[in-house]
Amino acid sequence: MIEDKNQQRTELSNLGEFGLIEHLTKNFKINQKSTVKGIGDDAAVLNFEDKRVIVTTDLLVEGVHFDLSYMPLKHLGYKAVMVNLSDVYAMNGQATQITVSIAVSNRFPLEALEELYAGIETAAKIYDIDVVGGDTTSSTTGLLISVTALGTVSENDVVYREGAKPNDLLVVSGDLGGAYMGLQVLEREKEVYKVNPKNQPDLSMYTYIIERQLKPEARKDIVKLLQDLGVKPTSMIDISDGLSSEILHLCKHSDVGCDLYENKIPLDPQVISACEEFNIDSTTVALNGGEDYELLMTISQEDYPKIKGNPNLSVIGYVTEKSAGKHLVTRADTKIELKAQGWKNFED
Amino acid sequence: MIEDKNQQRTELSNLGEFGLIEHLTKNFKINQKSTVKGIGDDAAVLNFEDKRVIVTTDLLVEGVHFDLSYMPLKHLGYKAVMVNLSDVYAMNGQATQITVSIAVSNRFPLEALEELYAGIETAAKIYDIDVVGGDTTSSTTGLLISVTALGTVSENDVVYREGAKPNDLLVVSGDLGGAYMGLQVLEREKEVYKVNPKNQPDLSMYTYIIERQLKPEARKDIVKLLQDLGVKPTSMIDISDGLSSEILHLCKHSDVGCDLYENKIPLDPQVISACEEFNIDSTTVALNGGEDYELLMTISQEDYPKIKGNPNLSVIGYVTEKSAGKHLVTRADTKIELKAQGWKNFED
Numbered sequence: 001m002i003e004d005k006n007q008q009r010t011e012l013s014n015l016g017e018f019g020l021i022e023h024l025t026k027n028f029k030i031n032q033k034s035t036v037k038g039i040g041d042d043a044a045v046l047n048f049e050d051k052r053v054i055v056t057t058d059l060l061v062e063g064v065h066f067d068l069s070y071m072p073l074k075h076l077g078y079k080a081v082m083v084n085l086s087d088v089y090a091m092n093g094q095a096t097q098i099t100v101s102i103a104v105s106n107r108f109p110l111e112a113l114e115e116l117y118a119g120i121e122t123a124a125k126i127y128d129i130d131v132v133g134g135d136t137t138s139s140t141t142g143l144l145i146s147v148t149a150l151g152t153v154s155e156n157d158v159v160y161r162e163g164a165k166p167n168d169l170l171v172v173s174g175d176l177g178g179a180y181m182g183l184q185v186l187e188r189e190k191e192v193y194k195v196n197p198k199n200q201p202d203l204s205m206y207t208y209i210i211e212r213q214l215k216p217e218a219r220k221d222i223v224k225l226l227q228d229l230g231v232k233p234t235s236m237i238d239i240s241d242g243l244s245s246e247i248l249h250l251c252k253h254s255d256v257g258c259d260l261y262e263n264k265i266p267l268d269p270q271v272i273s274a275c276e277e278f279n280i281d282s283t284t285v286a287l288n289g290g291e292d293y294e295l296l297m298t299i300s301q302e303d304y305p306k307i308k309g310n311p312n313l314s315v316i317g318y319v320t321e322k323s324a325g326k327h328l329v330t331r332a333d334t335k336i337e338l339k340a341q342g343w344k345n346f347e348d
Numbered sequence: 349m350i351e352d353k354n355q356q357r358t359e360l361s362n363l364g365e366f367g368l369i370e371h372l373t374k375n376f377k378i379n380q381k382s383t384v385k386g387i388g389d390d391a392a393v394l395n396f397e398d399k400r401v402i403v404t405t406d407l408l409v410e411g412v413h414f415d416l417s418y419m420p421l422k423h424l425g426y427k428a429v430m431v432n433l434s435d436v437y438a439m440n441g442q443a444t445q446i447t448v449s450i451a452v453s454n455r456f457p458l459e460a461l462e463e464l465y466a467g468i469e470t471a472a473k474i475y476d477i478d479v480v481g482g483d484t485t486s487s488t489t490g491l492l493i494s495v496t497a498l499g500t501v502s503e504n505d506v507v508y509r510e511g512a513k514p515n516d517l518l519v520v521s522g523d524l525g526g527a528y529m530g531l532q533v534l535e536r537e538k539e540v541y542k543v544n545p546k547n548q549p550d551l552s553m554y555t556y557i558i559e560r561q562l563k564p565e566a567r568k569d570i571v572k573l574l575q576d577l578g579v580k581p582t583s584m585i586d587i588s589d590g591l592s593s594e595i596l597h598l599c600k601h602s603d604v605g606c607d608l609y610e611n612k613i614p615l616d617p618q619v620i621s622a623c624e625e626f627n628i629d630s631t632t633v634a635l636n637g638g639e640d641y642e643l644l645m646t647i648s649q650e651d652y653p654k655i656k657g658n659p660n661l662s663v664i665g666y667v668t669e670k671s672a673g674k675h676l677v678t679r680a681d682t683k684i685e686l687k688a689q690g691w692k693n694f695e696d
Binding site for chain 1: 393
C-alpha cells in the first residue's frame with residue numbers, strides 16, 4: 001500500500017521556480033473557447049461573453065486533509081481539482097478553468113510533483129477544464145495545494161443555497177458515507193503496515209469505498225442530467241462536510257426547516273458492510289462523514305415525475321416551514337433534531 | 349520592533365471553521381457592480397458583461413516569503429493583496445475581486461487572524477475590490493496565504509508580456525531596490541534584537557525603504573495615468589523578482605533584445621544611502637532585489653512626448669533586435685550581458 005516509486009530523485013533546486021512551473025505545466029493544453037491567454041503572463045485572460053462567472057477556492061493541507069502514506073500523489077492532484085469543481089457544479093454551472101498553486105518542501109523531488117501534476121492534468125482532461133495559472137513555491141514543511149476554479153452559468157440557471165420552499169423535495173445524488181468508510185479502512189491498514197510492513201492486505205472488498213476517498217468524482221454529470229430532465233433545483237449545495245451539515249446550510253440560507261428520512265439515505269452495500277465490520281452506525285457516517293462530493297438539492301414537487309425512478313437521484317425528505325424545525329425521522333419513526341458535526345479542523 | 353500586542357488570546361477551535369470564516373469576513377462590503385454573489389454560497393457569482401476577465405494567483409508562505417518577527421500581520425494581509433493586484437495591473441486591467449485562503453496553525457489566536465484580515469480589508473477598501481470567497485483551514489506549522497485576484501480589461505486595452513518591438517522605449521514606474529534594502533535593515537535589526545531585546549532602534553532614516561518592504565503599493569495609479577496620457581504600452585510586466593529578471597521575461601516573450609542604462613535606473617536617496625551603509629552595489633539591488641511591485645513596460649517611440657518629464661515614469665533603455673542581445677550599459681559605458689538572479693525559492 002505504501003509505496004516508494006521514486007527511483008529517480010531530481011532536486012527541485014535544480015530547476016528554479018520558473019523552470020519548475022514551465023516543466024510541470026508544459027503538457028497542459030488549452031481547450032476552452034473562453035481561455036484567451038493561459039499560463040505564461042502576469043495573469044490569464046478569459047472571455048466569458050455574457051455569462052455569469054463562478055469562482056471558488058479550496059486549500060488542501062498535508063497532515064490535515066490528506067496523508068501521503070496512503071494517498072498517491074496522482075490521486076491527490078486529481079482530488080484537489082474535484083473538490084473545487086464540485087463547488088462550481090453546486091451552483092448548477094460548468095467549470096471552465098482552474099489555477100493551481102502549491103507550496104512544497106525540499107523533501108519532495110521533482111518526480112513527486114510530476115505525479116501530482118499528472119493527476120491534475122488527468123482531471124483537467126476528463127472534466128474539460130483549462131489550467132490557466134498558478135504559483136509554485138517552497139514550504140518549510142509539507143505539501144499544500146490551493147486550487148481556484150472558475151466556471152460559467154447563464155443568469156437563469158444559477159442555483160444558490162437559498163431558494164428552498166416548504167414542500168420542496170430534498171434530493172441527493174449518488175450514495176453517501178463511502179469516502180469516510182474508505183478513510184477508516186486506509187487508516188487501519190496504515191496501522192497494520194506500521195507493525196508489519198511486509199503484510200500485503202487484501203483490499204478487494206473495499207475497492208469502491210477506497211476509491212470514494214482517494215479519487216472522488218465531482219458530479220458534472222448531474223448538472224447535465226438535471227438540464228436534460230428539465231429540472232432546475234430550487235437550492236443546491238455540494239456535500240463536502242457531511243449530509244447533516246449541508247442540509248442545515250440549505251435550511252439556514254433558505255429560512256426553512258426539513259424532515260430527513262433515515263431509511264431513504266442512499267448507502268452502497270460496501271458502506272453498510274464496512275460499517276458493520278467497524279461497528280459504526282451507517283446513518284452517522286452518512287450524516288457526518290463528509291468528502292462524498294455528491295450534490296444535495298431541493299426540487300419543486302411538480303418536478304417529481306421527472307426524477308422519479310432515476311437511479312442517480314434519491315428523494316430523502318422534504319422541506320418544511322422554518323417553525324417546524326430540522327429533523328431526522330428515524331427508522332423507528334421517531335423525530336430527532338438534526339445536528340452538524342462535520343469536519344472540525346481547528347480542534348486540538 | 350518585535351511586539352506582542354495579543355493581550356487577548358481566543359483559540360481558533362472555539363469558533364470552528366464556519367464560525368471563523370463568518371467572523372473574519374463579516375465586515376467585508378460588496379462594492380463592485382460585477383459582484384452578483386460574494387461570500388456565503390458554494391462559490392461566488394460574478395457578471396463581467398462583455399469585458400475580458402483577468403485571473404492571477406500567488407502564495408505567501410511563512411518562513412519563505414515573510415518573517416513574522418518583523419512583519420506585522422496587518423501589513424502582511426495588505427501585502428498579500430498587493431502582490432496579486434500588481435499582476436492584474438500589469439495586464440493594464442482593473443482589479444475587481446479577490447479570494448483569500450489561509451492555512452494557519454493553532455499557535456495563532458483569533459486576534460492574530462483579525463489583524464491579518466484587517467489588513468486585507470484595508471487593501472480591499474483602498475483599491476476598491478470585493479473579497480468574494482476563500483477557505484480557512486488549519487496547518488501543521490506556520491501561516492500560509494493564497495490569494496487569487498480577478499480583474500477586467502477591455503479587449504483593446506489588454507497588454508501582454510509579448511508585443512515589445514525594436515526601438516520601443518523601456519520604461520519603469522517609481523523607483524527600485526527599496527523593498528530589498530528595507531529587508532536588509534529589518535534583518536539586521538532582528539539580529540540586534542536577539543542580542544539585546546531592550547534596544548529601541550532609530551529607524552527614522554529608513555522609513556521609506558521599510559515601508560517598501562512591509563507595505564508595498566500595487567500601481568493602480570499607473571494604469572490610470574497611462575490611460576489619461578493616452579499611452580498603451582506595447583508590453584508590460586510587474587516587478588516582483590527584480591528588474592533584470594522582468595526585462596528578460598519581456599525580451600523572451602517579445603522575441604527581442606534590449607539595452608538597459610545603468611545611470612537611468614531610478615533609485616530613491618534612501619536606497620542609495622542604505623546601499624552605501626551596507627556596502628552593496630545599488631545597481632545589483634535594483635536588478636535583483638525584487639518585491640518593488642513597480643510596472644515595467646515598453647512604449648512606442650511616438651508616445652515618448654506623452655510621458656516625457658512625468659515624475660512617475662522613467663525611461664531606462666530601449667528595445668533592440670533579438671540578435672543584438674540583452675545588455676546593461678554601465679556608467680563606464682561598457683556593455684555587460686543581463687542575467688537574472690531573482691528569488692531562488694528552492695535553493696537549499
